[in-house]
Amino acid sequence: MASLLIKGGRVIDPATRTDAALDLLLVDGRVAERRPTGQGKAAVPPGTRVLDASGRWVCPGLVDMHVHLREPGQEHKETIETGTRAAAAGGFTSIACMPNTTPWNDGLSVTEYIVAEARRKGVVRVFPIGCVSKSGEGKELAEIGDMARSGVVAVSDDGRPVGNTYLLRMAMEYTKIFDIPLIDHCEDKDLSAGGVMHEGYVSTLLGLQGMPGAAEEVAVASDLAVAGLTGGRLHLAHLSTRGSLEKVRQAKREGLRVTCEVTPHHLVLTDQAVAESEFDPNTKMNPPLRREEDRRALIEGLRDGTIDAIASDHAPHHMDEKLQEFDEAPFGIIGLETSVPLILDRFVRTGIIQPARFVELMSVNPSGILGIGKGTLAVGADADVTLIDPELERPVDVAQFRSKSRNCPFHGWTLRGWPVATVVGGRLVHELQTAAIR
Numbered sequence: 001m002a003s004l005l006i007k008g009g010r011v012i013d014p015a016t017r018t019d020a021a022l023d024l025l026l027v028d029g030r031v032a033e034r035r036p037t038g039q040g041k042a043a044v045p046p047g048t049r050v051l052d053a054s055g056r057w058v059c060p061g062l063v064d065m066h067v068h069l070r071e072p073g074q075e076h077k078e079t080i081e082t083g084t085r086a087a088a089a090g091g092f093t094s095i096a097c098m099p100n101t102t103p104w105n106d107g108l109s110v111t112e113y114i115v116a117e118a119r120r121k122g123v124v125r126v127f128p129i130g131c132v133s134k135s136g137e138g139k140e141l142a143e144i145g146d147m148a149r150s151g152v153v154a155v156s157d158d159g160r161p162v163g164n165t166y167l168l169r170m171a172m173e174y175t176k177i178f179d180i181p182l183i184d185h186c187e188d189k190d191l192s193a194g195g196v197m198h199e200g201y202v203s204t205l206l207g208l209q210g211m212p213g214a215a216e217e218v219a220v221a222s223d224l225a226v227a228g229l230t231g232g233r234l235h236l237a238h239l240s241t242r243g244s245l246e247k248v249r250q251a252k253r254e255g256l257r258v259t260c261e262v263t264p265h266h267l268v269l270t271d272q273a274v275a276e277s278e279f280d281p282n283t284k285m286n287p288p289l290r291r292e293e294d295r296r297a298l299i300e301g302l303r304d305g306t307i308d309a310i311a312s313d314h315a316p317h318h319m320d321e322k323l324q325e326f327d328e329a330p331f332g333i334i335g336l337e338t339s340v341p342l343i344l345d346r347f348v349r350t351g352i353i354q355p356a357r358f359v360e361l362m363s364v365n366p367s368g369i370l371g372i373g374k375g376t377l378a379v380g381a382d383a384d385v386t387l388i389d390p391e392l393e394r395p396v397d398v399a400q401f402r403s404k405s406r407n408c409p410f411h412g413w414t415l416r417g418w419p420v421a422t423v424v425g426g427r428l429v430h431e432l433q434t435a436a437i438r
């Protein structure tokens, strides 16, 4: 098997408390050797390809734990092949895919299809997430045991909340047996019904029906109570309000087994974007973009450790679906190819978080929550590596995206700090051609 030497980069591997100039030798899909750059030569096997990483960060492969790949059933939006290509281009070596496909991934047959198709056509590693309930309908439990045995790394009805607290309790008792997390989309549907954006000053101004922050917070509080009751592992997806974070912070203090994620768009945009873009449907997502004070609270959560992971909630939609009237358009935006530059440009470059914390949020922690054994470049670890050029400045151009969809509100933004090479199992699966750009 091929070997690869990544030379002269800044290795940022918080799992081994490393932040140093190291050469990294990858052999047979594993990290074989790490050696300080310039100190002697590694015993490099003949035919080893050399990747010059000078001026670049060498990070454990990034993990996006919240992706909608749309296959099976909605291949006009995305496929496992195109979604994993988008992931590789965005610097991700592992992604977890949500079960709201057609049909939903609520049993063995869909799980096995995704695993097999990812093996055939996937460019990065794909970890399926199974349903909590059959067809995500919140009535009967899905075949959680069967799915866990065939490779799902978590369960969720994402796209919808579990809602029914009795079912949630049963599901958490079950997931405890398999030691997998239950991921919930927190939304009280009675409170949010009919809403298309955050309920507040801007929605009133625009005359659009709102979804109050309380719709999320009620569900967070309810989920935390059930988690406390069962002792199961709860992961809260895409939190968006200050109140939600305060509840999680408190639950963590009390020792509950709870983790949470935020998306780059909730960290970067507010409900003002709906007005400023004059109703661009690419500012419509669920949970909706919130107030500035919520955004600031999320940023504080990045700093103080309340937030465990950053996840894209990559939600591809076909242009014909997305470019309807704001009221009619489906919720969601794609994010695999913009997450890393947004976080680097807005939060790492500005010193709000350190590079090691960035790696924790986008690799170490999501890997740990899902139990997939990634998130480190220790000798012997899987040779999944993301190379980042922290100085590279370029515009977001949806025309260049690998994703099948284009529903992205960041087109035309110039961002500094981009993933430039992605290595999965020791194999270079994506390399950004930057010569023309620099």
Ligand SMILES: [Zn+2]
Residues within 6 Å of the ligand: 158, 159, 160, 185, 237, 238, 286, 287
């Ligand atoms: Zn969701």
